[in-house]
Amino acid sequence: MPKETKNEQTLKEFEALFKGLYPQLCVFAHRYINDMDTSKDIVQDIFIKVWEDQIVFKTQSHTTGFFYKAVKNRCLNYLKSSRYKTTEHCDLADLEVYETETFFMSQAVTIETTAVIENAINKLSAKAAQVIRLSIKDYSNKEIADLLAISVNTVKDRKKGAYRKLRGFLGFLFTN
Incomplete structure (x- = not known):
């Protein structure tokens, strides 16, 4: 049996990261934009960007924090986009709430806690x-x-x- 190369191992680690974070990041994005298909696209785009740029993380918490911040920022950019504003009638008051650290942290903690509990139930x-x-x-x-x-x-x-x-x-x- 041939020995795995470094690239194969890195791909396996990335796949494990994707499988571990993707579902909760999609739910997190959905809390911002209320559209699951767009949420999935946003999260997939971020994972693709991380893979293409070969971003390496120091710790698991750094990795998780990076992805949550990236999803938040991408969602806010989407909500601020002229296309979204004209088709979905984005409320500026909602955007102000979504941009707060309190909203971000409460949503991230809720999603992460739910994932931990779901893993325990499994x-x-x-x-x-x-x-x-x-x-x-x-x-x-x-x-x-x-x-x-x-x-x-x-x-x-x-x-x-x-x-x-x-x-x-x-x-x-x-x-x-």
């Missing part, structure tokens, strides 16, 4: 994850039981076990 068994996702959507235990054709006690047991495992998976969020 570590649960399929049945427990299903119960937790329905619970997050505000389904009652009875509604979940009816929907999944299981007893209310089974729902409670799966939730109890899932919450215990999630506390273990997400314990790092609660340390001082």
Whole structure:
């Protein structure tokens, strides 16, 4: 079996970076421009630019921060564009809010937290994850039981076990 070259390894790392960040960056962009197709285009363009320019990042947090800032800036540029203003009737008050650091940080933290929680839920068994996702959507235990054709006690047991495992998976969020 041939040994991998440096370029192949770099491509694999870049693919892992793309797969890890792309979904949440698309959701983040959507919070600004409210159009998922355009959001996907913006995020893809940024990844292409990073790949073409061979940008190297020092740390994971630097990488994540760079992509969030780049998406934010690209979204703001899109919202300020004359094409968007004439077709979508962009409100200047919205733009002022979108440009604030507070909006940026709240959206980035929300998206990143959601991704961490989703990754933790994905570590649960399929049945427990299903119960937790329905619970997050505000389904009652009875509604979940009816929907999944299981007893209310089974729902409670799966939730109890899932919450215990999630506390273990997400314990790092609660340390001082």
